[in-house]
Amino acid sequence: MENMRSENHRGAAMEGVKLASEAAANTNRRALRDIKNILGAPHQPQAVSKRGLQEKPAAAGAKSQPGAVGHRPVTRKFAAILQQTQPANAPLAPIGSERQKRNADTAFNAPSDMECSKASDDDLDEMVSRITQLMTNELKEIDMEDTEEEEMPDIDSCDVGNSLAVVEYVDEIYSFYRRTEELSCVSPTYMAHQSDINEKMRGILIDWLIEVHYKLELLGETLFLTVNIIDRYLARENVARKKLQLVGVTAMLLACKYEEVSVPVVEDLILICDRAYSREDILDMERMIVDRLEFNMSVPTPYCFMRRFLKAAGSDKKLELLSFFLIELSLVDYKMLKFQPSMLAAAAIFTAQCTLNGCMSWNKCCELHTKYSEEQLMDCSTMMVELHQGAPRGKLTGVHRKYSTFKYGCAAKSEPAAFLLDARKA
Known part of the structure; x- marks a missing residue:
């Protein structure tokens, strides 16, 4: 008799599960899955681990049972399992009772859902912390770049009251020069x-x-x-x-x-x-x-860019004269035609800075306004150094004589920046 009762209970439970599945299929609804709200239930990995749900009802308006684990209602699946594991003549324990909890612990020898959920929470916390750290570092870099751009000096601030400097349009003018310099x-x-x-x-x-x-x-x-x-x-x-x-x-x-x-x-x-x-x-x-x-x-000729780039470099008279000496040497040499006017101007100023300072001193402001880095200027600059070295010799000495006068600050007598030639070879 006890075996028959057990089989009847088992058959009734299986029939109930089958009817629930068919009803869900007929209504085009997904079958409810175990939400793992009972201690001892098999743990399934979750996409997102929700904290704090141990003390909240499973759905709005659902009343928790006083003896339920974590104060949650028991699912239909777990109730069927309890019916299968209980003796045939034993009365069903009320849902959420301590006996049900003990039976559940005896029926399943698996780690608790709270422990598994805690492990999943730890993994998720680590991943979220890592993503947060990466985003924080990226935002810091962006802030640093913005700070650097904000700290760039305004080279036109001294000409605000000068109508001939056209401060309101100067950026647009030089953008136009850069777009059309190939025509020259x-x-x-x-x-x-x-x-x-x-x-x-x-x-x-x-x-x-x-x-x-x-x-x-x-x-x-x-x-x-x-x-x-x-x-x-x-x-x-x-x-x-x-x-x-x-x-x-x-x-x-x-x-x-x-x-x-x-x-x-x-x-x-x-x-x-x-x-x-x-x-x-x-x-x-x-x-x-x-x-x-x-x-x-x-x-646009190199002269158009020279004035703007010298302003960005914060030049004095000595740097200006030496820069014009180098670029006029470039006018005479046919090989310098391969460089665009803006590069010739930027390279002349860069080479003059290296000549006067004895080291490379191309700062961010110069790079911002010229659009050229030290590496991009190196080829043109080293050719200018070679022209500077050969200026006193040969038949074409008109530029050297001009810039050897006191009127031009004797710029031609400056010692060439020969270390740039060594830097290019290295």
Whole structure:
């Protein structure tokens, strides 16, 4: 009889579970799973371990039983298990009683749900702590970067009251220069297409024009625009050797019309050329140049960037003169055409700083405004050091003589920064 009762109880329990599963399937609802609220129930890993639920009811409005473990209601599954484990003639213990707790502890030899939950909580706490630490470190780095940017000096603060400095638009102006500076560049191999002139003749012409520029006391912008017009014209037009000087003086006349307040008259240029050309020759060449360049004369030159970058470097007169000495040496050398105007300006200032300080001193402010790092400038800078070393020697010494005068602070007599050459080899 006892066996029959036990089987009846077991069959009733299994039938109840089956009916519950079928009802859930018919209503398209997922079957309820064990929420592990009874001590001794098999532990299943949880995606998120919820603390503090041991003392809260399982659902809103559910009443906890006074004898339940953790003051929670007993699930239907656990009640069926208790029916299977109890004797047939034994009365069912009230839900949540101490006897039920003892039977549960006897029926399952597994670690308690609280212990497993505690282990899962520890793992989760460790993971959350690690993620929190990583996020904190990242936020600190961002804050440090923001602090560094905030601490950058405002190089335009001293010109707020100067309407000619256009402080309100200066950043946009130099952004435009950076976008359009490629228009002022020429191929560093254009001389290969010239049949009657070569790069040495170009160097002689530029060196001579620097002396002419110095004697006429023209603006710095005029010299750089003159050289740019010459290179852009020679890159597009094949010029005979006897016309090369004519191209040079005409390019200077055009640059003066764009940059100077008082433009030299054509007769002065004829005298400078020792009457090798007539007035008609200069005016005809002027028409040819502007036509070949499509009247595009206003382009960014290294001089445009020099003023801005010197301001960012907080330069004094000594650094300024040495920087211009180095960049004018670069105007004469044909190999320097491979560098963009902004890089030539930044490298000249960087090399001048190294020459005066005896070490590399390219700070964050200079890097921010020039957009070049020390590594990016090293190739151009070392070539400038080599030009500085060879400036007193050879036939093209016009720049060296100019910057050896007291008017230019004897900048050419500074000791070249030879340690940059060793740094590049290393």
